[in-house]
Amino acid sequence: MGEEISMRHSAEWWKAVAHCIHDGILVIDKHEIVRMINPEYTKITGVTQDIIGKPLSAYRRGAKLPQTLKDRKIRAGVYRKTADREYMVDMAPIILDGEVVGAVSVCKSLTEVDKLSQELKRQREKVETLKSRMNRAYEAKYTFEDIMGKSDKVKKAISIAEKASASSFPVLITGESGTGKELFAQSIHNKSERSGRAFVPVNCAAIPSSLLESELFGYGEGAFTNAKKNGKPGLFEVAHEGTLFLDEIGDMPSSLQAKLLRVLQEKKLRRVGETKEREIDVRIIAATHHNIEQLVHKNHFREDLFYRLNVIRIEVPPLRERKEDISILIESQTSEFTSYIFEEEAVRVLRSYEWPGNIRELKNTVDYAICMADNEQITVENLPSFIVKKGEKNKEESETLQEMIRRREKEYIQKALSTCGYNIEGKKKAAELLGISLATLYNKLKKLNM
Ligand SMILES: Nc1ncnc2c1ncn2[C@@H]1O[C@H](COP(=O)(O)OP(=O)(O)OP(=O)(O)O)[C@@H](O)[C@H]1O
Structure with missing residues (x-):
């Protein structure tokens, strides 16, 4: 008797559960008699409670659920259409102790599915818009046309860089500060098949080492105090399918060098504080003004990481080794102010100077001179005096x-x-x-x- 009560109780309990479910449910027993439907089933199919206790096939011609009783097969996403309704049905046998005791049919109104798919579409569009906005924020603006210079050394560097654009191999760009390493990196990205995707520059020397790891690899939910609620993707993820420009790689702390190497080898990363691995497809262009071979030699830079990065090497020459480019660089810098002309003597002084700050320094000097000039003829007097002094000293040695x-x-x-x-x-x-x-x-x- 007690068992009966508990059985009844249990059946009521499951019925109550079925009533709460947002999908339509119909259950038949092993004799194909309908034992239960929930209100949502009525809402979706129009079939009312009258069907309970009756054989399903008699009331629902073409119903596939009796078939499920026989073949024990689970059927998913079966499309049903009546005069005024459309819905999808999933069917499964109910098996107790290895015996089929009935079958259940779960249906979802297509208008509901439609709504969900519309919502999914809207969300997808949103993601695409955000992606393209993010890509614009991480856009490389320079191309090879912006690299000025006709010297053999620059032409050689450009030729290697152009070939590098055709592949996704890692590139290591070395050269003094201000020689144009980032200009080269952007140009490679823009000529590569990744040009429509993000170009993400990271200055490894400018970010405190305690932050660099989470900046690069992101962090998971609650990874540390002050962490964002849902975690944050790192720059590797932002650069997915694009290019990550690791500037000043020589200054990367050694603990991070090891993690970077692992990510480059496995093409997978783990956000800080997470165990889940995420696949990434990122092209790495690294740059440094240090003598990286020497850093390796002194154990300041991991040898294995160096070989990973040094697949295609581009050496950008300092300006003092390509003084023949100075006139072109001045011209390109003054092209905005077409009427400004540097007098020969002023150019000669500029050519005599050693340019420790390279092209960045030359550009600033040209801007300074234009600002100081009384008219459109730029003379030696308009140049910064320390350049004139140093230039004069070197002049005789450097002129033809x-x-x-x-x-x-x-x-x-x-x-x-x-x-x-x-x-x-x-x-x-x-x-x-x-x-x-x-x-x-x-x-x-x-x-x-x-
Ligand atoms: N060949 C070039 N033609 C025209 N402009 C150039 C050239 N090379 C460099 N520049 C300009 O010089 C400036 C410095 O270049 P860039 O930032 O690429 O140098 P860098 O080597 O990456 O410097 P750093 O090592 O300090 O990061 C930029 O304004 C860049 O546009």
């Missing part, structure tokens, strides 16, 4: 024979004119003093822009 002859000629003529005077009489005397005819003097004044 032709430049030296021209400079000396100018100096002689200038001296003679300032002694004899700038009027016609003075010029005649100056020509005599210099041992040339007056006509030759006029020619030279014109040729030397005096």
